[in-house]
Amino acid sequence: MSQSETMPVRVETEGEIGLICLNNPPVNALGAALRQGLSDAIDTLNADPQIRVIAIHGEGRALSAGADIREFGKPPVEPRLPDVLDRIEASDKPVIAVVHGTTLGGGLELALSCHARIGLPGARVGLPEVTLGLLPGAGGTQRLPRLIALDKAIDIISSGRQVPIDEAKELGIVDRIDDATPREAALAGAKAVRDGSLPTRRTAEISVDLDPALIEAATERLRKKRPALAAPIKAVEAVAQIAKPFAEGLKAERALFMELMDSPDRQGLIHAFNAERAVKRIPEAQAEPRKIETAGVIGGGTMGVGIATALLQAGIPVTLIEMAPERAEAAKAAVTRNLDGAVKRGKMTAEGRDKALAALTATTKLESLAPVDLVIEAVFEEMSVKAEIFGKLDRICKAGAVLGTNTSYLDVNAIAEMTSRPQDVIGLHFFSPAHVMRLLEVVVADKTAPEVVATAWALAARMKKVAVRSGVCDGFIGNRILAHYRKAADYMLLDGASFEQIDRALEDFGFAMGPFAVGDLAGLDIGWATRKRKAPDRPPEERYVTIADRICENGWFGRKTGRGYYLYDDPKTRKPNPDAVAIVEAERKAAGVTPREFSDEDITARYMTAMISEAARVVQEGVAQRPVDVDAVFLFGYGFPRHLGGPLNYADRIGPKALIERIEAYASEDAHYWQIPPLLRELADTGRSFADLNKD
Incomplete structure (x- = not known):
């Protein structure tokens, strides 16, 4: 046996078997050094006349969890992953891969470029690129549908879901499951290929019959989703390229991938991905935690x-x-x-x-x-x-x-x-x-x-x-901002929009649930108690909407009482509570309001402007350290549309000047509620953005 250490890739030979070990802990991210090492290892073993079969496995937690996030947003570095994987598939000698741990994205695409795959118990595989606003760009949309049923491939690629290894075996993603260490499984699998008991095949040579009806149905289903995101739809379009010769399909996949690189959805999803890491940067990060054992x-x-x-x-x-x-x-x-x-x-x-x-x-x-x-x-x-x-x-x-x-x-x-x-x-x-x-x-x-x-x-x-x-304030980050923008929904309800329309408009915008449905789910009595607690300090100039109070006075607190804004006799449907509708009409009459129409666009603009305004104040006062902290609160606790990246990331899409113009227009109706946050004015004057504040 001979061995050479070439970090982050290790190459071993054992008789007629060549072993390539990915050794880039903790998850073997496919950074430039690993890609180069993998390409070199394939060339080296192909040039060795004694080697008949090559097997790839990984150290650590997985074969590979995919791309190196440190390369996100930077110019590409050669060799590109698609080129490395094409080199593996074109290898003169058969190449197998051992899949263990959570093998995702480029990691699974690597396995798919090999000529056979062995899974280990507990492994999970997936192509989660759509969750970052992209599609698999290293052959995933061309290789997976050639290995498994088209409808199953579309589901995996367009959803980004992780597939347990037993299901992967059943579908045909892996050829067998071996209860061994990754290295042992690689060696045994390579010997099986050499002896003819484990068949190999090149996905590029597998021909498939494209079913246009499946493509059309999947595309239509994704277009009807709320929100209809670009990446899953483009991913299905890429899958449809399997009707072309393999090389042309790869080229089309790459072109669609590059289209998504500049999409607003991708920016928001990447921001959401990074937010989870950014919030760990706190002033107390170097302090020693106390032990919590009970x-x-x-x-x-x-x-x-x-x-x-x-x-x-x-x-x-x-x-x-x-x-x-x-x-x-x-x-x-x-x-x-x-x-x-x-x-x-x-x-x-x-x-x-x-x-x-x-x-x-x-x-x-x-x-x-x-x-x-x-x-x-x-x-x-x-x-x-x-x-x-x-x-x-x-x-x-x-x-x-x-x-x-x-x-x-x-x-x-x-x-x-x-x-x-x-x-x-x-x-x-x-x-x-x-x-x-x-x-x-x-x-x-x-x-x-x-x-x-x-x-x-x-x-x-x-x-x-x-x-x-x-920091400490009434409601902290999330509930303080919620208390403010929730008033915008109440004002629109009193002024003529129905709570059903408001909920629908915001759900179409991307929220999992609209504000009135959320209130019913959480329990309307919670907000009622808060409003009563804060009533003595309510400014006399504040416009106060009593609709929710009237609903609560009847003991209708939402789902837990069977009715609130909606009826919950049938948990699968959401029907407006006619008694709540009557309360809305009575309160409008009592307030002397002549109902007017609101477009869905006006509803979302007012709601989001109110949210952004209070979020800016929370950052300016230091309650939140940075805009990204506000974004994380709303992404992980309030069902904010992930593809928009959070309220202050979304604010940068609108721009501070446009937001100020909105507030000034709305202030003609209610100057007390619609006030321009000083921070927003400062950003407009200096040409900076909330993203810039995350770097400070």
Whole structure:
């Protein structure tokens, strides 16, 4: 056996077998050095007369997770991946690939360019380029449909979904599954090719019959989606090129790929991708996190149960506190249902669920929190209740325990002052359902210790959540901005638009749900309680819409009561509640409003301008560190259209001058509500953008 080290690619020979190992940890990203090393290795082994079969495998977590994100947005560097993969497919000697870990994008395209593929248990494959506004640009749209059924290839390419290895074997993406290490599987597979027991084939030589009806149906389905994004549609167009000779299909695929490189969708999706990493840059990043080995959750309602579930899924034992024994048992049952659901969805094993449940204690004794490392309070949004709890925790909890509050609006500084250790208190604002939603707003109070902030980030990482740092203000980043732009929706409702039209217009724009449907889902009583709390401080010049209050006064709180703005007799449909419509009409009459028409474009323009305006103020005041932090909050917690990249990324598409013109026009109707944020004016005057502020 001979071996040569050529980082990040290692080449071995063992008899008649040549082994190429991708060695670019942690995920073998296909950067320029690896591409060059792979190309050189193929040439070297082809030139070796003793070698009959070549096998490619990877060290670390996967064969390859795809492109090197460090190359995003930079000029291409030779050799290009398509050229390297064409070289592999054209190899004089058969080449096989071993697929392990999460092999995505260019990693799967690499495997597809080989002449046979072996999968390892637990592997997942996919072509997720559409999630970044692109399409597979290294032959994926030409090779995959030649290996598997056309409709299945279209689904995988246009959705970007990850395919479990057993399904990949069934579809024909991999030829066999081998329970071995990547190197062992590569060696065994190469020997099988040499001995004739593992057939090989070149995808370029596979002819297929294109079914135009399938292409047409897939394209029409994607055009009807809300929003209809360019990348999935272009990806299907690329697949349709398989009717051409292989080289021409590759050329057409590349041309369509380059068209998407300049699309606004791609910019927004790349920004959203990068936002998840950008929010990790916080002032406290170098502080040493405290160890969190046990946790307590106070409150067994929907939020507390979700938080407890998320902690258990992260491997942290939980003590869950409720006021009465029967409520503690009900909370435990709810956590069990959540974990059962995770098993059904394939998110955890039955053994993992049983282990998590064994780590859950439900009790009424607050004193049982004495030894835990972290407490998260998740009780009713009432300052007096939270203040009482934190006063008790101050006496009960051990020194150094992190005391977290899940408040959505309340003053974390005031809560911290209920203790003798405000440095240990932090806001941990989860979003419902807490075991599903990825956002965690970390609210840093004036006296919160840096290591407590670092602990929150470490906890978020364990829970696979996106943490965003917020300062203290009413509603923090997300709910403060929401409270403002939600008024714009209420004003349009009072002035003549129907709540059904507003929801539909914003869903067509790209939101998963419109504001009135969201209110019904969250519970209208939550917003009602907030409005009553803030009523004494409401400026007399503020225009106040009472429609939602009238609906709540009838006990109609949305889905949980069977009606709100909509009726929920049939959970599959969304029909307007005629009684809510009557309330809207009565309130218009009482306010002396003559209803007027709003176009869908006017609805989205007003809604987004209001959102951007308050977001600019949040950045200017330092509540959010940067515009990208606001974007991340709305992308991961509020269903903001991912292809738009977040409200302030979208604001740059409109431009500060155009936004100011809008606000000035709207201000003729309501000068109190429509005010130009100073930061927006500054950007217009200096020719800068919100993106520029992310670089500061």
